[in-house]
Amino acid sequence: MHLTKVRTEFSMCRHTFFAFFSSFVYVPVLGLLGVMFGCKSATTTQPKAPAEAYQHTNMEIQSEKHKSVVHVPVELSIAEVTKQLNVQVQGIIYEDNSFNDDNQDNFKIKVWKRSPIIAEARDSLLFYTVPLRIWAEKAYKISPLGIEISGSQSTEFQINLKFMTRFGIDPNWQVNTQTVSAGFDWVTKPSVKVAGIDIPITGLVSRKISENLGTISKSIDDNVRKNFIIKPYIVQAWNLIREPRLLSEEYRTWLVVTPTDILATPFEIQNGKISTTIGIRGFTQTLLGEKPATKPVVDVPNLIITDKVPQGFQIGLIGVVPYEEAARLAAAQFIGKTFDFKDGIYKIEVTEVDIYGQNDKLVIKAGLKGSINGFIYLKGIPYYDAATRLLSLKNVDYDLSTRNVLVQTANWLLQGRFTKQIEQEFVFPIGSQIDEAQKAIRQQLSTRKVAKGIDLGGRLDTLIPDQVYLTPTSLVALVVAKGRIEVKIDGLL
Known part of the structure; x- marks a missing residue:
């Protein structure tokens, strides 16, 4: 008798078959027979959800400071x-x-x-x-x-x-x-x-x-x-540096520099000029929201004489993806998508996606139907991929509670294919945010006269991915832009 005929007859006489053998046959044996004859019942998963937890707040990330030096060449x-x-x-x-x-x-x-x-x-x-x-x-x-x-x-x-x-x-x-x-x-x-x-x-x-x-x-x-009077110009430069600069109107992002001290090299006389390099050292921050309030100062710290003023201006560029937006993008990518396993013996369809954070890992709650009904939880480490300019995930794996449930009920889902696809396709574009901030900074650094005898200029050389932070509201990618900023003082006499 062919297997297809066996399946048909088994289906037609199922009630009689079960009634006859119910007092003699254990349920596990029936489950085994069901699998042998193509009758697979779906598994319901109810693993414990990972606890939501955050190590960083939005304000803490905005308060992350990058050591920087603004060069102030002085020539006479x-x-x-x-x-x-x-x-x-x-x-x-x-x-x-x-x-x-x-x-x-x-x-x-x-x-x-x-x-x-x-x-x-x-x-x-x-x-x-x-x-x-x-x-x-x-x-x-x-x-x-x-x-x-x-x-x-x-x-x-x-x-x-x-x-x-x-x-x-x-x-x-x-x-x-x-x-x-x-x-x-x-x-x-x-x-x-x-x-x-x-x-x-x-x-x-x-x-x-x-x-x-x-x-x-x-x-x-x-x-x-x-x-030959320098100090009034340095006070002007100090206040100029402290003035918040708008990086993104859409995301209300501001660059804020907080000077701390001032360095200067000894005077040199060469090429027809008397010159020194002054370095205003401090911290840069990228803040979100309303324009930060600053009050002009009337004095500056005493000068520190040094043989060499260090170079390097660093700015933290922020790319923000709120969890609601991340969930919406992930839902568009995964909901309704079907995955099959074991040559089509098992199939699951994603019905729901939610996202939240647990310390340094992103938790993905996925609703499934098919060979498995219910929810599973995966975790991955978010990072900014400079090559693709995407906020991506790495080391995606099942949460421990989900893994323990699947070991007992759906071991076939642990073979890694599903997590790999999640890892490859769970991405968020933030390159445009970084581009906009970088463009705004370059515009701010374009050489221009900001006051009599004072010119502002500079450049950005490199973008270096720093870290992706999980806050109670968003994924926040921080990319460090490195370059040089100069406030040139002229006409001191």
């Missing part, structure tokens, strides 16, 4: 320094107009700037040449042949004073210079005539000039200290 043209010195140094630089008793040299002197001051850089020092015209008058008393003759004679001559200056900056933001004399050169030498005789006074004048070189050096330092 040597030509501009020289120009300011020439503006400040005008008219009589020094004079002594008395022949009083304290003036034992009986010497009067007046000093003018003869032509513009010249400056050049050598070996990280700034060298000045100050061309001067000097008028001097010498009082005298002589007694030739016992006859006392007194009077005074004047002369004019020219010299070039030389100075060298080293630039520095104090922790309180005061620019300081250390200017010392590098000597002087005679252009014309002084002498006076007494009774028709030329009397050289070069030594006397040299001594007088040398006595006043310290005063001239101090005058140069005071002038630079007065006119």
Whole structure:
């Protein structure tokens, strides 16, 4: 008798067959006969649901901070320094107009700037040449042949004073210079005539000039200290950096930088410029919601002098998928989809999908009908796949309670095919969110003047997946954008 005929006759006489043997045959044997003759009853699964639990809140993720440094290159043209010195140094630089008793040299002197001051850089020092015209008058008393003759004679001559200056900056933001004399050169030498005789006074004048070189050096330092002011610009840059930047209007995402301290390298003098690099160090955050409130500061921390300002600006870009949206996307992908096993002997259809979190794993609750009726629970670790730009799952497997139930009732479902398909197809597109945030940051970093003497510019170089967090409301993917931001200060004089 063919198997198909056996199945038909068995079905027709099923009631009589069961009634006749019910008192003699155990239920397990009937179940075995049912399978042998093609009569498979569906299994109902009721595993214990994994507990919902979260290690992170939305606010904690937004509060995740990335260490960053905003570079603030400061450059000052040597030509501009020289120009300011020439503006400040005008008219009589020094004079002594008395022949009083304290003036034992009986010497009067007046000093003018003869032509513009010249400056050049050598070996990280700034060298000045100050061309001067000097008028001097010498009082005298002589007694030739016992006859006392007194009077005074004047002369004019020219010299070039030389100075060298080293630039520095104090922790309180005061620019300081250390200017010392590098000597002087005679252009014309002084002498006076007494009774028709030329009397050289070069030594006397040299001594007088040398006595006043310290005063001239101090005058140069005071002038630079007065006119080379950095701190107000740094306060502007500090407040500019703290201003929240809108990254996504749709998702109401804001970039917030919280500065903490300021570093600076020693001044360098090269390529016609006096320069230093200031680094405003702090933390970046990506916040969601209304624009964060900030209040401008009027002061900044003291400066930390360092040999090198570290590079690297990091921004956390956030991609958010609410659980409701994730469940909707998953339902569209899986509900109504049929899976078969053991060459079609077993079939299941997905009827329902729900999603929630358990610490670092995403829990998938799947409703099934067919060879299994009821619910099963799977878990997977969410991650951002940079290659596909999708929020995906890895290491998808059955929850322990579901696995224990399936071992007893539907071992065929544990062969891995179902979990692999879930893992491959359970994906959420968030690339557009990341793109939008990245584009917004690049627009914010495009070189532009934000205030007089202050330009903002920068770039993003790389995107590095960081972590996917599960919060009570959403899957949140964090991608770190690394690059460089500069706030360039110019026109300090």
